[in-house]
Each structure stands twice: as structure tokens, then as C-alpha cells.
Amino acid sequence: MEHRQTAVMELSTRAGQTMGQDTRAALELRDVHKQFGGVCAVDGISLVVEPGEIVAFLGPNGAGKTTTIDMMLGLARPDSGSVAVFGGTPASAIARGRVSAVLQSGGLLHDMSVAETVRLTASLFADPRPVAEVLDRAGILDLADRRVGKCSGGQQQRLRFAMALLPEPDLLVLDEPTTGIDVQGRRDFWAAIRGDAPGGPAVVFATHYLDEADAYADRIVMLAGGRIVADGTPAQIKDLASGRVVTATLPGASEAGLAAVEGVDAVQLRGDRVILNTRDGDAVARYLLSSTSAADVQVCSPSLEDAFIALTRASQGHQRAASPGRAR
Amino acid sequence: MNTSLAGLLHRVRKVPRLGGLSLTFLGLELRRTLRNRSTIFFTLMMPPIFFLIFGTAAHYRTTTVGRGNATAYILVSMAVYGAMLATTSGGAMVAVERALGWSRQLALTPLRPLTYIALKMLVAMTLGLLAVLVVFAVGAGSGAQMDGIVWVESALMAWAGSAVFAAFGLFMGYLLPSENLMQVLGPVLALLAFAGGLFIPLSGGLFATVAAFTPAYGLASIARAPLTGDGLTVRAAANLLIWCAIFTGGAAALFRRDTRRT
Numbered sequence: 342m343e344h345r346q347t348a349v350m351e352l353s354t355r356a357g358q359t360m361g362q363d364t365r366a367a368l369e370l371r372d373v374h375k376q377f378g379g380v381c382a383v384d385g386i387s388l389v390v391e392p393g394e395i396v397a398f399l400g401p402n403g404a405g406k407t408t409t410i411d412m413m414l415g416l417a418r419p420d421s422g423s424v425a426v427f428g429g430t431p432a433s434a435i436a437r438g439r440v441s442a443v444l445q446s447g448g449l450l451h452d453m454s455v456a457e458t459v460r461l462t463a464s465l466f467a468d469p470r471p472v473a474e475v476l477d478r479a480g481i482l483d484l485a486d487r488r489v490g491k492c493s494g495g496q497q498q499r500l501r502f503a504m505a506l507l508p509e510p511d512l513l514v515l516d517e518p519t520t521g522i523d524v525q526g527r528r529d530f531w532a533a534i535r536g537d538a539p540g541g542p543a544v545v546f547a548t549h550y551l552d553e554a555d556a557y558a559d560r561i562v563m564l565a566g567g568r569i570v571a572d573g574t575p576a577q578i579k580d581l582a583s584g585r586v587v588t589a590t591l592p593g594a595s596e597a598g599l600a601a602v603e604g605v606d607a608v609q610l611r612g613d614r615v616i617l618n619t620r621d622g623d624a625v626a627r628y629l630l631s632s633t634s635a636a637d638v639q640v641c642s643p644s645l646e647d648a649f650i651a652l653t654r655a656s657q658g659h660q661r662a663a664s665p666g667r668a669r
Numbered sequence: 670m671n672t673s674l675a676g677l678l679h680r681v682r683k684v685p686r687l688g689g690l691s692l693t694f695l696g697l698e699l700r701r702t703l704r705n706r707s708t709i710f711f712t713l714m715m716p717p718i719f720f721l722i723f724g725t726a727a728h729y730r731t732t733t734v735g736r737g738n739a740t741a742y743i744l745v746s747m748a749v750y751g752a753m754l755a756t757t758s759g760g761a762m763v764a765v766e767r768a769l770g771w772s773r774q775l776a777l778t779p780l781r782p783l784t785y786i787a788l789k790m791l792v793a794m795t796l797g798l799l800a801v802l803v804v805f806a807v808g809a810g811s812g813a814q815m816d817g818i819v820w821v822e823s824a825l826m827a828w829a830g831s832a833v834f835a836a837f838g839l840f841m842g843y844l845l846p847s848e849n850l851m852q853v854l855g856p857v858l859a860l861l862a863f864a865g866g867l868f869i870p871l872s873g874g875l876f877a878t879v880a881a882f883t884p885a886y887g888l889a890s891i892a893r894a895p896l897t898g899d900g901l902t903v904r905a906a907a908n909l910l911i912w913c914a915i916f917t918g919g920a921a922a923l924f925r926r927d928t929r930r931t
Binding site (some may be wrong): 414416435436437438439441444446449450451452457461462464465466467501504505 | 682683684685686689691693694697698700701704705766769770771773774775776777778779780
């Protein structure tokens with residue numbers, strides 16, 4: 342509480358500057374591109390995350406999630422486009438403790454104890470939270486004296502989380518934070534993050550788990566092939582799954598021809614099998630049966646996973662068509 | 670109140686002083702280093718044991734060398750050897766930390782890369798100081814004799830000169846990021862110790878000619894100068910300065926490659 346009061350006093354002298362900061366987005370990516378040795382990892386991502394917003398990055402491996410996160414944190418530099426964290430560079434946001442992160446690649450020193458690791462990290466920040474407090478929030482207060490090398494993968498992940506809580510960040514970036522943590526642990530983890538909402542940090546997290554994105558995010562951004570293929574509330578994303586999937590056997594089908602059919606949102610071809618995502622399954626089935634030689638027509642409800650697969654496939658197909666030589 | 674105020678006002682965010690360097694940081698790093706049993710054995714125990722084995726024979730105690738006895742000469746040699754091992758292993762810690770991905774974890778904190786290097790050098794030099802002090806303490810109790818001021822001068826020279834090996838360890842740490850770097854460097858340091866005449870006096874021939882150009886030889890020369898009364902030679906000083914420039918320059922170049930954002 343004391344530092345808040347100090348903050349008030351300091352604010353009165355630099356109110357203008359700080360007011361300006363308050364209106365800024367937590368994160369703003371503008372048309373960000375990144376290639377690695379000719380392979381395009383991120384292919385034009387633009388995104389604004391508001392303070393306090395919880396955003397899930399959902400996508401398969403190779404979708405560009407980790408590269409995008411690295412660029413948000415200044416660990417990688419975009420080939421083109423810009424990244425701003427609270428209106429400044431990622432480095433200055435890190436130096437001031439406004440952004441912190443839990444990454445998959447960050448290693449820990451095995452010969453230190455859990456508490457020592459957090460104390461060391463705390464010593465690097467200007468105004469950190471108390472060590473015991475972050476250990477408690479991460480649920481590892483009872484492991485304080487354990488050697489890091491003796492901790493399980495899940496416990497090490499909680500330790501990384503405790504370290505990320507130290508600066509009391511305004512933006513928390515998490516790359517697959519609950520990998521290796523069981524279901525109960527995952528619940529506790531998210532309870533710890535959302536603990537002091539409202540007024541909690543903005544959170545951007547990458548995940549493979551659709552249910553995790555659905556349960557904890559205000560907004561889901563679906564990535565595939567280095568692009569954003571969908572961006573909306575979990576409800577809107579689920580609407581993508583609210584139509585029907587129509588499958589049929591149709592030799593020699595034309596992808597473009599089917600995509601042009603009224604009501605068809607996405608087309609996949611697998612050999613002679615066509616898979617169509619649509620809002621109106623009856624109409625598409627009727628069309629297939631009456632106007633084509635399609636056989637074995639099935640209409641079913643897609644899961645969110647199906648919608649996800651359809652969207653990401655569609656994007657990858659688009660990309661393959663655009664540049665046939667590209668390895669993906 | 671906490672929450673409501675936080676909702677209304679943002680904290681004024683500060684950047685840490687000294688780029689993140691603090692006594693807490695240094696203390697934790699030292700504790701961690703001194704917890705490593707092989708570091709303790711090789712850098713703090715082996716050199717004084719070698720001294721006791723090689724340097725304390727009766728005739729060494731009675732043989733005069735410059736402003737002390739032969740036991741003191743071997744004492745200084747072993748202090749140099751200990752300082753070499755200690756500072757190299759201190760600098761080489763960056764290899765382990767890079768191999769484990771800890772440097773990447775540190776990149777998420779306000780710690781500046783150059784502060785990190787400064788800290789590693791401080792840890793290396795502290796370890797070097799401990800190594801010198803241990804050998805000198807054992808020597809003082811085991812028959813080494815030097816004029817009073819020579820004790821201080823030769824300890825200071827052995828310690829300060831070992832900075833060249835801290836730079837060497839750092840350079841190797843950036844060159845070979847491996848958890849087992851010291852296992853590679855141990856034999857290299859032993860060979861260098863022979864080149865510095867730390868175990869047996871150099872007796873001419875090709876090895877002695879080549880040895881004179883090694884950093885261990887330069888370090889041994891300046892550390893023995895107060896005892897032998899030879900004084901600081903330009904040659905020894907140039908040797909150390911040139912090697913220091915090579916290792917520091919090499920480490921700086923590799924460090925820049927390492928921290929360049931891709």
C-alpha cells in the first residue's frame with residue numbers, strides 16, 4: 342500500500358506523462374513479419390490488446406505463436422512492422438517491469454533453491470513484490486527450500502510463474518503456461534492470474550488447449566501459417582462451430598467451384614472426399630445431391646476443434662496456393 | 670484501496686539502479702558457486718594441498734630465494750595456480766548458464782547484458798581472491814618466509830593478474846556453451862601451469878621458449894617479482910596486457926553475437 346501512496350505523490354508532478362500512458366494499448370502489433378532462413382514464421386500480424394484484456398493465441402505448432410511472443414518481448418526483432426508495449430519498446434517495458442513472461446525456453450539453475458531463484462530475480466527489479474507473496478500466489482510456498490533440480494516439470498513451471506509475478510506486471514505473456522500441469526493445477530494457475538481482477542494485468546497466452554482458451558480468455562486469436570485466421574470472443578469463435586460440416590464423396594471436385602456455392606464457408610479436399618463447412622447444412626446437401634454426382638453425403642455438427650481445423654487448413658491451403666515452393 | 674487506486678492510477682515504474690547489480694545478486698551468485706563441491710575442491714583445496722606436498726620440504730625452508738625462502742616461492746606459484754583455476758571457472762559459469770537457458774530467462778528481467786558480465790567478473794575475482802588467501806594462509810602456517818610487505822605485494826599481484834584468466838573463462842564460456850566446460854578447461858589450465866613454471870622450473874629448450882608467451886608465464890612472472898626482487902618487467906606486463914586484450918576482445922565479439930536480437 343505504501344508504494345501506491347508514493348505513486349500518487351509522484352504522479353502529481355508528472356501527471357501529463359502518466360495520463361498519456363494510461364490511454365495506450367497494452368500491446369500493439371502492426372503488420373509484423375518475420376522470416377527464418379527463407380521460411381516465413383509470421384506473415385503480417387496486426388493486433389491490439391487493451392489493458393486488462395485476456396487474450397488466447399490458439400494455433401497448431403508452427404502457427405507463429407512463439408515467434409510472435411518473442412517479438413512482443415524483444416527477444417526477436419521483426420523483419421518489418423512494429424511492436425509497441427504500452428506505447429514503448431518491449432525492452433523499456435521489461436526494464437520497468439510492465440511486462441513479464443513465462444516462456445517454454447527459459448531455463449532454471451538446478452543448483453539454486455526455489456526461494457533463492459525468486460530472490461535473485463527480485464533483486465533485478467526496482468520495485469518487486471515480496472518473495473513469499475509470489476511463491477504463495479504460484480502455489481509453491483511450501484517448496485521454497487527445495488532445489489530447483491529436484492522439482493517436477495509442473496513445479497518448475499509454477500516457479501517461472503512466480504518469477505513473472507514479481508514486477509506486478511501490467512501485461513503478462515505466457516507461452517503454453519500449463520503444459521505439464523494437471524487439470525487441478527491448471528485451475529489454480531488461472532485462479533492466481535485472475536485473482537485480483539479487476540485491475541489485473543492484461544494477459545496474452547499461447548495454448549494448444551481449446552477448452553483452456555474458451556474457459557479463461559476474453560478473446561481468442563486463432564493463428565495459422567503465421568497469420569490471424571480468426572479473432573473474436575470465445576462465443577464468436579464457437580459460432581464458427583455452430584454451423585454444419587457436410588462431407589461427401591465427389592471425384593474430381595473443384596475446390597474453387599465448391600467454395601463458390603451459396604452458404605459454403607470452407608472447403609477441404611481429401612482424395613475423393615470433400616469436407617464443407619457451412620451455416621446451412623441442408624441447403625448444401627441438397628445442392629450436392631441434386632446438382633453434382635456426390636454420393637455418401639453426411640451432415641454433422643462440428644466441434645470447436647473442427648472449426649479450428651477448418652480455419653487453419655483453409656489458411657494453410659491459401660498459403661500453399663500463393664507460394665507453391667514454400668516449405669510448411 | 671489497493672485495487673481501487675490501481676484502477677485509477679498507474680504505478681510509476683522505475684528502472685533498477687546499476688542495471689540490476691546489487692549485493693543480493695552478488696551474494697546469491699557467490700553462495701551458489703561455493704556450493705559446488707568440485708569448484709571448492711579444485712580451486713580452494715587442491716592448490717594448498719599441492720603446496721604442502723611440493724613446497725614444505727626441510728631444505729626448501731632453509732634455501733633463500735630473493736626476499737624469502739624457496740617454500741615461499743612455491744607458495745606464490747600455487748597461489749597463482751589457484752587463482753588461475755578460480756577465475757577461469759568463475760568466468761566459465763556463463764557457459765553453463767547459456768547451456769541451461771538461464772540467460773534467456775534473465776533476458777525477461779531488467780538486468781542489462783553488460784551488468785551480467787560485470788557480475789560474472791566480480792564473482793570470478795572474488796573466487797580468485799579466496800583461492801589466493803587460502804594458499805597464503807596455509808603457507809603462513811607451514812614455513813613460508815617472506816619480508817612482510819612481500820606477502821601483501823605478491824598476493825595482490827597473483828590476484829590482480831589473474832583477471833586475465835577471468836577473461837579467458839568468459840571467452841571460453843561464450844565460445845563453448847556446455848555444462849561440462851571446466852572438464853575441458855582443467856587439462857588446458859594444467860598445461861598452462863606447466864608453461865608458467867608453476868609445478869617445475871622451466872629449464873630451457875623449445876617448451877620454455879614457447880611457454881614464455883603464455884598468459885600463465887606472464888602471471889607467474891609478475892606474482893613472483895616482489896619475492897625474487899626482479900621487479901616488474903615490461904615483457905611480463907606486455908604479455909598480460911596482450912592476452913587480456915585478446916580474451917576480452919574475443920569475449921566481447923562473441924557476446925555481441927549472442928545478444929544480437931535476431
